[in-house]
Amino acid sequence: MKIKIYFSALLLFLFTFTSCNDDDDTPQEKEAQLNIVETASSTDALSSLVAALSKSDESPNSDLISALSGNGPFTVFAPTNDAFTALFASLDGYSSLDDFDTEEEKALLATILKYHVVAGAAVTSSDLTDGQVVTTLSGEGVSISLNNGVFVSDASDVDAQVVTADVDATNGIVHVINKVLLPQSVIDAINLGTLVEVVVASDALTVLEAAVIKAGLVDTLNSDGPFTVFAPTDTAFIALLDMLGDDYTSLDDFDTDEEIQLLKDILLYHVIPAKVLSTDLAAGEVSTALADNTIEVVDNDGTFVIADASDINANISAVDIMASNGVAHVIDKVLLPQAAVDFIADQQPTIVELAIATDDLSLLVGALQQADAGLVDLLGTDGPFTVFAPTNAAFAALLDELGDDYNELSDFDTEDEKAMLATILKYHVVAGTAAFSTDLSNEQMITTAQGEDVTVNLTGGVFIQDATETDATVTTADIEAKNGVIHIVDKVLLPQEIVDALQPNIVELAIATDNLSLLVTALQQADAGLVELLGTEGPFTVFAPTNAAFEALLDDLGPDYTSLADFDTEDEKTLLANILKYHVVSGAAVLSSDLTDGQMVTTALGQDVTVNLTGGVFITDATSSNAEVTTADVEASNGVVHIINKVLMPDTH
Structure with a gap:
């Protein structure tokens, strides 16, 4: 039942109580002998107020008659019968107090009545000041206006006028007013639409609105409930469509029976069949309107997020949007049951x-x-x-x-x-x-x-x-x-x-290095299988003389050796092969960091070279002149090369 207040329609009749004869229905100014409830009960013009107190007290949570019959003191702004009649006329679906027949509606009536009571003081009209705010028993305040009379302002647009002031009672004082006062909480409650109407009214929930219509859930979410709806924003739905891929650019693409049922299941997964305010949230699993599916409320450092069957939680961006049949909380993600997660995975x-x-x-x-x-x-x-x-x-x-x-x-x-x-x-x-x-x-x-x-x-x-x-x-x-x-x-x-496979072997490395071209030529000229040997897995350590080193060797050998091609006899080729073997260490790839001063290293020729680390890295051969390592640790797939500035000479005797 949709309730709406039209405050502009509250054109209330003013009552003027001036006579003091026995026929007047208005309380008289005389020594108080009755409490506030008895005073109202004895006054015909306040019978609706008394009936309202009785109706609210039908709820086990209300006992206003007993309270207002107590010691007090109280100040009561008492609406006349006509004030109640005007209230009912402004409400759709409420023609009398009998229409407040549910526990929720009786509680609403009790809130209205408490808004007319000030506890702890008997405030006369002369004690009131212009602009004064008075806190009522409901917890909300009313304000006083003394402009051309005594008026009481509530949360609506129409003030109540005090038509009879300062009616004494044994436990307080009564001011008769010509309008039922309404607190903001009641205005909010009785103006609420259904959850569907709440969604329709929000600019940020247009896709949710369309989804509810497409899935055929309008009647469900317009029903009595109560429901709690976690409402995804338009941005959240756009993110879902992006996740689904190019085949889903809008809700129109949910066009098969299977897809529409999936959409319906997703929406029901956002609904809890109970009214859960933000203050009621607690960590744990919660059953949803989608049978056999739960969401989880997760405590995230003092705030709550909502976990679904996916790996991403939803954040709550707005809470406690009240509806006549429940409450909505806005979230930044579409919650996905396992069936939807599986469907998305398939897409x-x-x-x-x-x-x-x-x-x-x-x-x-x-x-x-x-x-x-x-x-x-x-x-x-x-x-x-x-x-x-x-x-x-x-x-x-x-x-x-x-x-x-x-x-x-x-x-x-x-x-x-x-x-x-x-x-x-x-x-x-x-x-x-x-x-x-x-x-x-x-x-x-x-x-x-x-x-x-x-x-x-x-x-x-x-x-x-x-x-x-x-x-x-x-x-x-x-x-x-x-x-x-x-x-x-x-x-x-x-x-x-x-x-390892992409690294050149020692021979390939030498061929690719311009400054080692004479070494490559020497290996070929010796024709002793050294090229093939140094192309195998190894590992080897090679001390590789530069071109300049070979040229210096040829100079030392005299005019008969102007190039490596002059090593052309078998004996000369054997000599060249032995010289080259003296530069090779088999079975180990020895980096410069592995060398020690004075270390003797056995070469493939069978003779040793000696390491000297004084002032650099030097290799001592059978001559009196050391070779210096000018470039160390050139790695190859089958070993390591150290480039030296001299051809090492073995003992040839």
Whole structure:
């Protein structure tokens, strides 16, 4: 029943009580012999007030007649019968006191009556001052106006006039007024619409309104209730539509019976079949109007949030929006029951579909296809997976780093190269979990589908460490897919297996180094299988003389040796091979930090060289002149190279 007060219609009759004869129905100014209730009961013009007190006292929570019959003192502003008649005329659905027949309505009547009582004082009209605010028994105040009479202002637009003042009673004083006073709480209560009307009246809840209509829940939420509704804002519904993907741009896209039923279930999940004010909220699970589904009220550092079947809680942005059939609280997220979470998951693209739809991941898609290792099919399965997805720029940088033989992904065309590409891609995949950025911790090590770990670094951002010296930055995190989550990174991650494979071996490194070209020539000229040996797994340590070192050696050997080609006899080639073996240590990749002063290192020739660390790193051979290490620790896939400025000479005797 919708109730509305039309205060402009309160055109009340004024009563003037001037005579003192026995026929006058108005209380007379004489020595008080009756209490306030008895005084009102003996006055015909106040019979509606007495009836109202009796009606309110039908509630077990009200005992106004006894209270006003007590010692007091009280001051009572007593509305006349005509004042009550005018009140009923202004209310839809209330023609008499009999219409206050529910416990809630009797409580409402009690609040109105308490608003007419001042406890603790018998205030005469001469004690009143203009503008004075007097607190009533209801807790709300009335204000006094003495402009051309005595008037009492309530929360409405029409004041009550004191038509008879200072009627003494044994426990206080009565001022007869020509209007029923209404506190703000009552005005709010009796002007309330249903929950549907509350939603319709809010500019921030237009999508909720449309959803309620589409789901056929208008009659439900217009019924008596009581209900509590957690009302998502328009922004919350837009976020839900975004989550559902391109197929759901508005509520109009909920057009099948299954989708409309889902929408109805989502809305019922926002309804509690009871009136729960914000002061009634307590941590714990609460049953909703969607059968067998609960939401959870969560204490979040002294405020409450609402948890649903998803991973994201709803914040309450406005509370206690009262309706005639319950209360609404505004929230910033559409609450999702498990059925809706499952439905949304089904609408999301898989990781592969998401990558295909993302322009900046086109080279990743191309790499998955080129590797031809079943990775496309794998990342289309249920998962869950976590994928660190390199951008197109990241793949372009990798191709540049690999050199002229790899200008595009199609250059991975042999079985070995495709296997290498598949190994790289597997190093970007974590199987068995969808790890969001909030799940990551600093220094966390995560095992990839390739078998090696990546390490998380959260210092100043989110970084992923691979087997190289350069971390990948997560530029976009938490792109949720149907079967996992994608984090976009700015670098192709490389496992140690690939780092090792991509490193040149010692021979390849020497060939690629201009200043070691004569060393390469010497290895070839000696024709002793050294090129093949230094291309094997090793490990080896090589002291590599520069071109200048070889030129100095040729000068020392005299005019018969103007180039390495002059080592052309078998004996000369054997000599050259022995010199070169004297520069090789087999079975260990010895870094400069592993060397100690005076250390003797056995070479592949069988003779030792000696390490001297005085003032640098020097290598002592069988001559009286040391070689200086000018560039140390040049790593190769099968060992380490130390570049030296002299050709080491063994003992040839």
